[in-house]
Amino acid sequence: MFEFAWWWLLFALPLPLLMRFFPAREPSQEAALRVPQRLAGAASVQSKPARSAYGHGLMWLIWVALVLAAARPQWLGEPVSIPNEGREMMLAVDLSGSMKIDDMTLNGRQVNRLTMTKSVMAEFIRRRVSDRLGLILFADTAYLQAPLTFDRKTVAQLLEESVIGLVGEQTAIGDAIGLAVKRLEAREKTNKVLILLTDGQNTAGNITPAQAKELAVDSGVTVYTIGVGADKMLIESFFGSRQVNPSQELDEDMLTDIAVATGGKYFRARDAQELEQIYTRLDELEPIEGESQKLRPLTALFYYPLALALLLSALPLLVSLIGARRRGTLVNTQYEEQ
16 A cells, blocks of 8 residues: 655645745845946846746656655555564573684584584574564673564674674673573563573673572573583694593583573583584474564655656756757867868
8 A cells, every 4th residue: 555654744745836925035235337228138138047847847846756755655565464472582692712612513614613603593593483582692791782673684693793702702601691681571471581502601790600590580581501512622733633622611510500490401512413403492492472463564665756856956967068068069070170
């Protein structure tokens, strides 16, 4: 359905006609030098170029196009029913310095932990069609990167743009949980879920993991914790290769305790396949359905009359430039003939 959002602006269309009812403005001073009437008439004719019907019509078209653009024409599509499900998830992703360890394999190549997390989590976000998602990034402290929203593309883009060291080098797990609880506690009749992904232990922040756990329990927030990192990694050195455990700093006991106390679960992701399986299980979380919402897709059309007005405004200048170029060409031709 076509409509004008600000239809009342269409009443401005006849405004130029009202200018005809205003008296012409008299000159404030009398000319100091009087010229003969014939010369004065000739001068006035030369100083006031005649406005042709073409010029008046062009100005009217420009005015009408500008008024139509200001009235904001738009096209409303058919109502679309959107399911309103009560599953709301905050995603908390660790950006500490240890996330740059290259102990993960993705599509046959060695990548760091954050790169693998972005790749797998992007697909997880894409599947959250009817869920509301938020994004928290944490290291030395926790920052809300995206509030709870249905805009999955923005959440995925903000996650993709995140870099290691953006918010420090340490790991503030308690602050991340506390911030998520604060954002979720105002929600009612929803599955309030926090998915926290980290590869270390709590080494920074103002809230301890124990305090954060109590906050989550009191607010009814279910926390699913994911420990990222391989168990084995070969390191090449001058003395040869040796096998190390790059995840020895991962505090699995703490992550398990938080998950169990809040009704969630702790998962271990040693590679991309395990992380994908974890997200598949999280897909099965049962949402609480609410009343469906009806939305009508809206397409703005104001730029069409606006572009027409700009084009018509530039038309006289374009014609003048073409005419001047032709006259210049004619003069040069005559000069060459002489």
